Amino acid sequence: MTSIEHAIKEKYNDFCHRILSGHSALILTHNFPDPDGLAASMGLKRFFEHHNMAPCTVSFSGFIGRAENREMIQQVNLAYEPFQKINLKEYERIIVVDTLPKNGNISIGEDVEVDAILDHHGDNKSIPDYDAVNLCFPEIGATSTIVYLLLKMGNIPIDTTLATALFYGIKTDTMNMARNYCDDDIIAYKELFDLMDHKILSRIENPKREPQYLQYLHQGIEAFFTYNNFGYTHIGKVPVPDYIPEMADIFHKLDKLEWIVCSGFFGNSLLFSIRSLSENRAGIYAYKLATIFNGSGGGHSTMAAGRIPAHDIGAELLLDRFQHALFSVFSINPESKKHVLDLTQELPSE
Template sequence: MTGETGDTGAMNQPLQEDGSIEIDNNAVDVTTRVDALLDILQTSQSLAIICHNNPDPDCLASALALDHIAEEAGVEHIDIYHGGEITHQQNRAMVNVFDIPTESYAGATPSDYDRLAFVDHGVPGRNNEVPAETSVDIVIDHHPTDDVDAQYLDHQPDIGATATIMVEYLYALDLALDERLATALLFGIRRETLGFMRGVTEAEYAAAQHLHAKADTDTLRTLADSLFTGITLDAIGQAVLNRRVRGPCLAASAGRTSERDALPQAADYLLNLEGVSTTVVFGFIDDSIHLSARTRNTHVHIGEVIEEAFDDDGSAGGHREMAGGVVPLGPFTPSGADETVERIVTEAVYSRAFDALQEWY
C-alpha cells in the first residue's frame, strides 16, 4: 500500500506528544490501530459497511474511505448500506456526485458477510436498522455513547468528525488519495463542523490540510450550494413560524414532514436569531417524533439535555454542541384526522425541552 503522502509530520500533529492518541480512554498509537484493523480485514472475504439512519456527509465519506481501505486489504466483496432515507439535498447530491454505492439496509442480511462494520455510529438498534442483538466486528465513531462493543473499536468522542479518523488511517497506510475520496472526506469534515465553526479540533485542521491539495474545490462549492426541496423549505418555514423563545432558549415544531434532515437545518438556522444560544427543533415523521438540537453556549451540553428529556422514551443524546433523538409515538400516533392528539403531543415536547434546558441556565 503506497501512495503520495508528503511530510509525515502533518498528520501526526493531532496525536499526543508521545505519538499516541486517546482512543476510548486508552492511548493507542495510530499505527497499532491500523495494524489491528488490517488483521481483521485481511482475513475476511466479505464486508458489510453500515451507515446510520439518514446518513450525513461525515458518515457517507467515512463509509467510502473504509470501503477503499478494505478493498486495498484484499476484501473481495464489500457492500455499503444505510437505514432510513437520504433526504437532505446535500446528502443526496453527495451520493450522486461521488457515486457512493449505498443501498437500503432493508434488504441486507448480516449473516451473509464475514464482517460487519459501523461507521459514525456504534450500537446496534440505535440510530440504525440493525437488530439489537447483532454482533459488530468493526466500529469507528466519534459520537459520545455508552455500551459500544466490537472486536475492533476506535471510539474517539473528542474528535470532531469520523472522517478525520479515516484520514488518519489513510495517511498511516500510505494510501494514495484520489480526487473523489479526498473531496468526499473534506466535504464530510466541513459539514460535520459547520465549516470548521462547530466542535472542530486540531485533528480536523490537520486532516483538511492533508486533503486540500487533492480535493476538487469546484465540487465542494457545488455541494455547498445544493438546492432546498420544497418539502425542506416548508418544514423550516413551519419551525420559524412555530418558534417559542424563553430567554436564550428556543424550541420549535416543524409539524409533520417527510424530510428528517430539515430539522437540523432548521435548528442551525434558528440559532442565528438574535439573543438565542440554544435551539431544539422537532417534527412528526411517520410514527415518531424526531428532534434536532444545537447550542453555542459553552456551559450547556446539549447532548445531555436531550438525553435527559427524551431518552427514557426513545433514543436521544449527542455532543456538547449538537444532538438529536427519536421518540416513538406508539398508540398515540397522530394522524391528519386527530389534530387534538398532535397538539397535545406537541405541547408535551415543548414542555420537556424547556424544562430540561432550564436546568442548565
C-alpha cells in the same frame, strides 16, 4: 504525532488483522446518514477494496433527504445498498461507522456481532466494551478524520473525489472548524483541502432546492418562539427527517439565542434537533429528553438530536408532553414567550 493518531496507530494492526482476515465486508452507518457518515463509509470502502475484499458494501436504513447530501451522493459517486436488501450472512465482517451498534439509530439487532466500530460521539463512559476493534474517539470532530488517518497509515492513495467527500464530512460535522474539533481534524482538513476538487464541493454546497423547502422554512418561522436566550419551533409532519436538523441549523444563526430546538414528526416518531452556541450540554440534554419517553438521543456538546416513538398515545398528546419536558429540562420560564418576529426591529426610515 498527536495522541489520537498514536492511539489509532496502536490499534491499526489489530484492525487490519481482524477485518482483512475476512473476504467480504459490510460497512453500516446510521439511519438517514449525514455527510460525515457517508464520507467515512466511502473511505473505509476504499481501504478494504485496496486489500481486495469483495463484496464490500456501504449500507444504511432510511434515505437521503437533505439536498446537500443527495448532491454529495451524486457528485462523489458513492455506491450503497439499502439495508432492507442486505443479507448479513453474505458478509464475513461487519463494521459500524459514525454511531454505536446499540444506539437506537442503526438497524442491526443487538444480537448481531460487529467486528469494528468507528465513531466520535458521546463520551468515554458511553462507549460500551464491545467485542470489536474499538476506534471510538469522542474528542475528535468527525469520523471522517479517523478514516483519513487509517488511509494514511495504510499508504492508500486518496483521489480527488474521495478527498472531497472526506473534507466535506469533516467540514460539516465541525461546522467549518467552529465546534467540536481537535488538532487531528485541523491537520486532515488542511491536507484534504489541497487534494480535493473545489468545483465538486461548490456543487454539493449549493444544490437546487424543491419548493417544499420553503414550505417548511415558513412553518418553522410561524411556529418559532423565544424564551430569553432559548428558541423553539415545531415544523409538524415532514416527508424527510432531514428538514428538522436543517431548520435547526438555519435558526441557529439567529443573534442572542444560546439554544435552538426544532422538532417535527416523521412516520410514527417525534424527532428533535438541538443546537447551542457555547454551552457544552446539547448531547446530555438530548439523551435526557429522549429517555424520558423511552426514546434514543445524544450527540455532541453543541449539536445533538433524538427520536421519540409515539406508540399509542398519539402525536398531539406526545407533542404536548414533549414540550412540557423540554421546558423542564432547559428550565424555561413560559412567561418569557415571544414570537421570533416580535424581536425584529423596524427598518430605519430613509
